[in-house]
Amino acid sequence: MERNSIENDSHSAHRADGYDTAGSIQTNVADGFTMVAVGDLIVSRPLTNGNHPSFDDIVKILRDANVTFGNMETLIFDIRSFKGSPQAEYGGAYHVSLPELGPDLKAMGFNLMSRANNHTLDWGLEGMRETSRILDESGIIHAGAGENLAQAGAARFLETARGRVALLSFTSTFMPMSRACDPAGEAPGRPGLNPLRLSESILVPPEMLKNLRQVRDALPGYQSGHGDSACVVVAGATFKAGDKAGYSYEPNSGDLRDILRNVRRGKQFSDFCIVTNHGHEPHWSHEVSQEPPDYEQAFARRLIDTGADAYVGHGPHLLRGIEIYKGRPILYSLGNFFYDDLRTPVGADMFAVYGKDPRSDTDAEVTVDEETKGYPTAEGFVGALAAPIFYESIIAVSRFEQNQLVELRLYPIELGYSKRFANRGIPRLVTGPQAKAILERLQKLSEPFGTRIAIENDIGFLRLEPSSSL
Template sequence: MPSGFTFIAVGDCIMSRPLGATVAADPEFARVIALLRSADLRYGNLETTIVDLDTFTGSPYSWDADWTLASHPGVAPDLAGLGLQIVSRANNHALDWGLEGMLETSRRLDEAGIVHAGVGRHGGLARSPRYLELPQGRVGLVSFASTFRPTSEALHYCGAAPGRPGVSALAIETTHLVERELYAALTALGPDSGDVITRFGVRFAPAQQRAMRYEPDENDLADILKNIRLAAQHSDFVIAALHAHQAENEWESGLQILRPAAFVSDVARAAIDAGAAAFVTTGNHNVGSIEIYRGKPIFTGLGNFFWSDIQEPLSAELHQLPANRRLLAEAFEYPRRATDADLSAIVNATGGFANEFTFETVVPRAVYQSTPDGDLCLSELAIYPVSLRYGERLTRSGIPAPPGPRQAKKILADLMEMSPTVDIRVVEDDGWVHGRVNVA
């Protein structure tokens, strides 16, 4: 890539309807889209299924009472019109509407000219890089997820056994580190003992204080890194994209910002060693840290870029789940009259998404320069805070806009607190308070 090549990454795109028509009447949204379009390369994580429910022949598959996210078929060309060129799709919502929904989404993205990676009819296709041709050079994307619904991970062929469609998965072994007093009590509940025990289907190990330990599967990671290396051999700029819900303070979900797990940084560095020019992470629906490694950026949490709480229709399963029926019975005098919007609102409120930090994000804009040996390194990195308008009407909530100065500084303060290894200076340019990273 030539010096001056610019890359912008945005987080989860949960967008149920086209929004391009609103840009002209929404100058704040228009400013964000102008920022997005200012880059040579624009990436996001597509966390929804794009289907025409009038003709769709598949079915919804809820998982753990989670939403079955669906988008109007006009969303694909709308995303392209707004400026997105390449999207990752390995995430826990890729098969919300089954294999049929996954394949229809692929078809609609192809028709819109948006390159996408991370899902496929078998493990090889889900793992493989996908490429975007730009005037400046060729871009490769490798997308994988450490958070995925059971049996949604794509499988490779094995002898006579066929592969399985799904997402490119990075399996994770999770261990809860607990205080020694609690560990002793858990040990007393069963016959096994030692440094690690399993109780109630959960692994526990003793520690001085509460924490989480995550260990990526070695075979999955080796397969992913091989595909990143292949992408680097066949392109000029590689994005490695991880979707991960794992967090250092996972048990505090809904109470405060989730902090990225330590393994994310380890995987990111390995990906850059394999040839990635940028590593991006989505999944926790809040801002994560920033690192710079070998002149390349690591973003461990990009939050949400579009966050649509207009989700219609929801599957009957979500309305009929006993836990959701209890919530509706507690909230409404006549729970049988509850709409999809009512259910989304009450689940959001109890599940931890009814807070402002879910509706706050950052948009990094990275500028690269070529080195004498042909590598690419950061020459500039700006971080733009973005508000998704928490508390506004559902028709406006979830649409990005520049925040006011106070909120922008608060978002940047959260980012700086989580990013001790980088020097971020707060500046104001054209009325937009943002951060500039010292990349020297």
């Protein structure tokens, strides 16, 4: 495992801004502080009172932590009294859940939720606001959506017996009209989500770039004289030379500035700061990438340098690797935790996209098509989510002693891929060959980050000594 020095002397003097006299950003939790982190919650109904074998084992893990975090990728409201409507611009599917879900998530042990993702405004501002209301009433702290950018980007705080925890939530994958903004002069702010805009470039071998330059020069209306630039723009896509074909991303400088400021602010008012990012990048393709986008490692490390104690990624709906940086966990993607996609009701636009007719087809038939074909694009359907890999994930449990991560425990789970539609999507702990396969895949994905995961009794472990340099 890659080891880096970390200043964490509990006797160091503290400044009001959260830094110690040596300039280090302090983790300041009591010994035994534990954080449970899971990935995407796509769930349509309460589950704790249902007939879901072994789900009680999952709930015990969730309840036994000081902090239990997940990404809320659904809206919560009662369609019978709902005043909003399905939006023309939505996150690939209309996600909706019953109001009883809020108290049920609380009963499971969840107390922190991220809200910024591509589904935040599937049902408009009414859906966003009703979800906020139900989470508030359920006693679940949530971040990433608000009445303007300042509110959506702000840290929200949870009081625990072992320290005060801050949560910041943002997303790099979102519908353009869901982005929040602040007031400007007489213009009011705009409700929505906390964004991280990314500029995407397509990497191609140098010889291909030369051919693309010829194509660009031949297009009507192109003005010559731009020279042999390092990039070529064709039909709105930016191409750059690379060692191999792929995608490259550059974060928006204004969004980056706002996020870094809010991380500092969150850490200054908390003992432990969680930063979470929802992103589908690299760009959806027929094979969803198990590797993070090229910008993310440096970005996650910078967030930790700024004050984050943990970075949690989600969005691609499958596992990605784990890194330990300066004694803090970077979880690049935790995959799906709930994939209970009994989605109903479904907006008319989604019926149309999949060639269905609400007068003769059912909501479930639309959902099955969406999962089998994937997301619609101008070129067709890509990114199918029906493979078993999307139903295999982990629960990550981090434990801290002497303000350092000493153990990361990884419980493999499976979400009922082989079950009938009405019963799948609910996690259960797995053992034997399936547990080994999930954990060995995670081992392989984590190796490029210098992370070594041990497998013992069907559970993954990372262990670090609190007295050592990390």
